[in-house]
Amino acid sequence: MTDLIDRLAGGSELSDDEWRFLIEGDYERQLLFNKADEVRRQYYGTDVYIRGLIEISSFCKNDCLYCGIRRSNADAARYRLSEEEILACCEQGYGLGFRTFVLQGGEDGFHTTQWVERVVSDIKGTYPDCAVTLSLGERPREDYEIWYQAGADRYLLRHETASRSHYEKLHPAEQSYRQRVECLWNLKEIGYQAGAGFMVGSPFQGMEELIADMRFLKAFQPHMVGIGPFIPHHDTPFAAYPPGSMTLTLTMVALTRLLLPRALLPATTALGTIHPQGREFGLKAGANVVMPNLSPANVRGQYSLYDNKVCTGQEAAEGLAALRESVAQAGYQIVVDRGDAL
Numbered sequence: 001m002t003d004l005i006d007r008l009a010g011g012s013e014l015s016d017d018e019w020r021f022l023i024e025g026d027y028e029r030q031l032l033f034n035k036a037d038e039v040r041r042q043y044y045g046t047d048v049y050i051r052g053l054i055e056i057s058s059f060c061k062n063d064c065l066y067c068g069i070r071r072s073n074a075d076a077a078r079y080r081l082s083e084e085e086i087l088a089c090c091e092q093g094y095g096l097g098f099r100t101f102v103l104q105g106g107e108d109g110f111h112t113t114q115w116v117e118r119v120v121s122d123i124k125g126t127y128p129d130c131a132v133t134l135s136l137g138e139r140p141r142e143d144y145e146i147w148y149q150a151g152a153d154r155y156l157l158r159h160e161t162a163s164r165s166h167y168e169k170l171h172p173a174e175q176s177y178r179q180r181v182e183c184l185w186n187l188k189e190i191g192y193q194a195g196a197g198f199m200v201g202s203p204f205q206g207m208e209e210l211i212a213d214m215r216f217l218k219a220f221q222p223h224m225v226g227i228g229p230f231i232p233h234h235d236t237p238f239a240a241y242p243p244g245s246m247t248l249t250l251t252m253v254a255l256t257r258l259l260l261p262r263a264l265l266p267a268t269t270a271l272g273t274i275h276p277q278g279r280e281f282g283l284k285a286g287a288n289v290v291m292p293n294l295s296p297a298n299v300r301g302q303y304s305l306y307d308n309k310v311c312t313g314q315e316a317a318e319g320l321a322a323l324r325e326s327v328a329q330a331g332y333q334i335v336v337d338r339g340d341a342l
């Protein structure tokens with residue numbers, strides 16, 4: 001087993017059986033997590049990068065079956081931040097030490113190309129030493145180009161699953177896997193640091209799907225990979241499905257660190273939601289990024305992708321001092337830095 005881990009870390013192609021064993025086999029996970037931590041330290045030392053997450057809109061035209069802000073959820077609370085509110089979040093975040101701002105939102109038709117362009121260039125004009133990450137879903141290539149020209153540095157667009165048939169079980173027919181992946185390639189070609197990612201334990205996911213995710217990551221070579229457990233939301237068709245497992249999620253994070261040693265891997269909010277120490281465990285399994293919530297406190301509860309999503313305490317930007325402390329306890333250090341991919 002340790003030679004399998006070494007082969008993965010050494011860049012070897014693994015067979016399906018070998019992947020299957022690493023993902024679900026009966027072996028001591030701590031060995032895998034330790035190796036992932038060793039590789040992470042080789043490349044990034046003990047630095048943990050922080051991103052101020054600003055959830056700019058809970059309106060969404062999509063209908064992903066797993067997501068609480070899907071358009072069919074008539075009970076979802078909807079809000080949209082103004083540019084002034086977003087800039088106020090950045091001001092607060094800058095003071096706290098954030099040097100990356102992530103603008104994330106549902107696919108909100110109100111966000112015209114020009115509106116986003118202006119927000120990006122205003123943030124970059126005010127904070128030229130900061131990176132701006134966008135996470136606004138699928139858009140025409142032209143929009144991505146315009147936003148890149150305006151100064152956006154990075155883009156997060158999880159592929160969600162790298163199996164077409166599985167993708168079709170998680171999304172309505174109008175959303176296609178082909179288009180998702182095309183967007184990702186466009187982002188990368190334009191020059192963004194591009195982030196892919198997937199949920200662990202989403203309904204109908206099996207070993208084949210997780211192996212496909214790893215093969216996709218190897219082919220796409222993203223700069224960032226967001227990996228979190230699926231967590232049911234009570235107002236979605238997947239309300240009754242069980243959440244993904246923490247150990248399996250940590251396993252996928254660690255395997256991703258070995259597959260892509262230079263990647264920026266967040267210890268995700270979903271991981272912090274399924275276990276009180278999920279975030280620390282994520283860091284110890286190869287993750288090197290945390291994304292505290294920098295949205296205005298009054299809207300935070302309304303960006304409800306899944307049930308019980310944590311957005312207070314150390315998940316919140318105001319909890320940064322406490323987060324700094326627990327990250328230090330885990331053996332790492334939060335740094336004031338843009339935290340670009342190597």
Ligand code: 5AD
Pocket residue numbers: 066067068157158160198199228229230231232233270305306
């Ligand atoms: N459980 C876990 N993650 C979810 N996301 C959306 N809904 C859920 C859920 N129920 C994730 C998706 C999306 C990101 C913004 O949140 O992977 O890309």
